[in-house]
Amino acid sequence: MSTNASEFERAAKVLVGGVNSAVRAFRAVGGTPRFIARAEGAYMWDVEGRRYIDYLGSWGPMIAGHSHPQVVEAVTRAARDGLSFGAPNLRESELAERLCAMFPQVERVRFTSSGTEATMSALRLARGFTKRDRIVKFEGCYHGTADSLLVKAGSGALAFGSPTSAGVPADVVRHTLVAQFNDLASVQALFAQYGDEIACVIVEPMPGNMNLILPAPGFLAGLRELCSRHGALLIFDEVMSGFRVALGGAQEKVGVVPDLSTFGKVIGGGMPVGALAGPARIMESMAPLGPVYQAGTLSGNPIAMAAGLATLDLIGAPGFFDRLGARCGRLIDGLNAAAREAGLAFCAQHVGGLAGMYALATPPNSFTQVQGQDVERFKRFYHLMLDAGIYLPPSPVEAFFFSSAHSEADVDATLDAARAALRAVA
Numbered sequence: 001m002s003t004n005a006s007e008f009e010r011a012a013k014v015l016v017g018g019v020n021s022a023v024r025a026f027r028a029v030g031g032t033p034r035f036i037a038r039a040e041g042a043y044m045w046d047v048e049g050r051r052y053i054d055y056l057g058s059w060g061p062m063i064a065g066h067s068h069p070q071v072v073e074a075v076t077r078a079a080r081d082g083l084s085f086g087a088p089n090l091r092e093s094e095l096a097e098r099l100c101a102m103f104p105q106v107e108r109v110r111f112t113s114s115g116t117e118a119t120m121s122a123l124r125l126a127r128g129f130t131k132r133d134r135i136v137k138f139e140g141c142y143h144g145t146a147d148s149l150l151v152k153a154g155s156g157a158l159a160f161g162s163p164t165s166a167g168v169p170a171d172v173v174r175h176t177l178v179a180q181f182n183d184l185a186s187v188q189a190l191f192a193q194y195g196d197e198i199a200c201v202i203v204e205p206m207p208g209n210m211n212l213i214l215p216a217p218g219f220l221a222g223l224r225e226l227c228s229r230h231g232a233l234l235i236f237d238e239v240m241s242g243f244r245v246a247l248g249g250a251q252e253k254v255g256v257v258p259d260l261s262t263f264g265k266v267i268g269g270g271m272p273v274g275a276l277a278g279p280a281r282i283m284e285s286m287a288p289l290g291p292v293y294q295a296g297t298l299s300g301n302p303i304a305m306a307a308g309l310a311t312l313d314l315i316g317a318p319g320f321f322d323r324l325g326a327r328c329g330r331l332i333d334g335l336n337a338a339a340r341e342a343g344l345a346f347c348a349q350h351v352g353g354l355a356g357m358y359a360l361a362t363p364p365n366s367f368t369q370v371q372g373q374d375v376e377r378f379k380r381f382y383h384l385m386l387d388a389g390i391y392l393p394p395s396p397v398e399a400f401f402f403s404s405a406h407s408e409a410d411v412d413a414t415l416d417a418a419r420a421a422l423r424a425v426a
């Protein structure tokens with residue numbers, strides 16, 4: 001019989017570490033990854049037939065739940081018309097028209113096949129448009145796996161980052177300056193020194209990759225002001241927050257308008273899609289109109305566009321985010337109450353369908369605070385929840401994802417499991 005353990009052993013013989021994306025190997029929590037056979041609505045089933053209430057949601061895309069009939073129908077219909085053309089198709093224009101209508105500053109869109117490609121292309125565009133080389137990123141923000149973004153703060157007073165991955169030459173990240181999220185002074189200092197050399201600041205406006213952190217009041221507006229003053233572009237990487245914290249993403253929530261936005265995850269409804277979007281005067285620096293090269297064999301793939309369109313139809317329905325936020329809010333309130341009852345330094349928060357839980361007394365405001373979690377306690381909590389049939393992202397530094405398929409009964413079942421798990425680890 002096929003078990004998670006036997007399948008992991010099998011996979012490890014042919015896939016590096018048994019996986020195709022590092023975090024799936026469960027290294028941060030230990031134990032055996034679950035091999036998923038099937039998913040529907042709020043649930044996933046592993047190869048042993050065990051059902052989980054899923055708060056991973058494929059790391060964000062599945063905001064309408066797994067295998068939503070409308071999305072599956074749209075994908076099936078598109079598939080009958082052909083899987084890929086490598087030539088323009090109408091669904092690309094339709095999805096781009098939606099984005100232009102949703103975001104006031106967005107006049108042109110370029111689709112890619114992943115979030116990584118979108119951010120990588122956004123950096124190239126910002127550099128080509130401004131004719132400057134330096135970029136600013138924040139420690140703890142994740143923008144995919146492009147070389148120049150795999151950087152952490154350098155030691156001491158050094159503004160230049162050092163690579164976080166082997167295989168990234170120090171020379172490649174020489175132009176990447178690293179600042180601290182929610183610390184405007186750290187950005188001001190970089191602009192004071194390198195102002196006229198900085199092409200762009202790239203930021204997750206509501207970071208979901210150092211668990212969920214909310215921007216301090218005035219922080220994003222401060223970035224906007226610094227970028228405008230120094231002629232640098234502000235890039236909001238909304239691959240995770242877009243269409244998840246609100247229909248209009250974090251930029252709608254905070255009322256700060258970036259120059260360029262990157263999207264992914266929800267916009268593909270579970271198919272591989274990324275997007276880069278902004279005003280025509282910037283976007284038209286890109287090929288075929290401008291000198292900044294960008295291309296992709298499967299970009300704007302008709303099946304992926306169909307999944308994105310069907311998902312936007314679902315989440316654009318009146319009241320969708322009110323209902324999603326209210327139900328997710330009940331889960332968060334219940335988790336906080338359970339932690340208080342257990343007398344545990346543990347808490348949770350959410351914005352729309354993006355949520356975080358922390359082995360901390362209060363929600364963190366910085367990367368340093370996220371790193372200060374009681375990791376051993378989180379691991380024990382994690383496995384108690386998994387054993388109880390609750391699938392959370394397998395790491396204390398990841399956010400978790402709520403969908404419209406999660407029912408009140410799912411929330412109750414999750415809270416029952418959490419109360420027992422928190423008591424057990426207290």
Ligand SMILES: *Cc1c(COP(=O)(O)O)cnc(C)c1O
Pocket residue numbers: 113114115116117119142143144145204208209237238239240241264265274
């Ligand atoms: C997931 C993510 C990416 C990378 O997207 P991929 O599709 O995995 O390449 C980039 N930025 C943010 C904010 C993300 O959450």
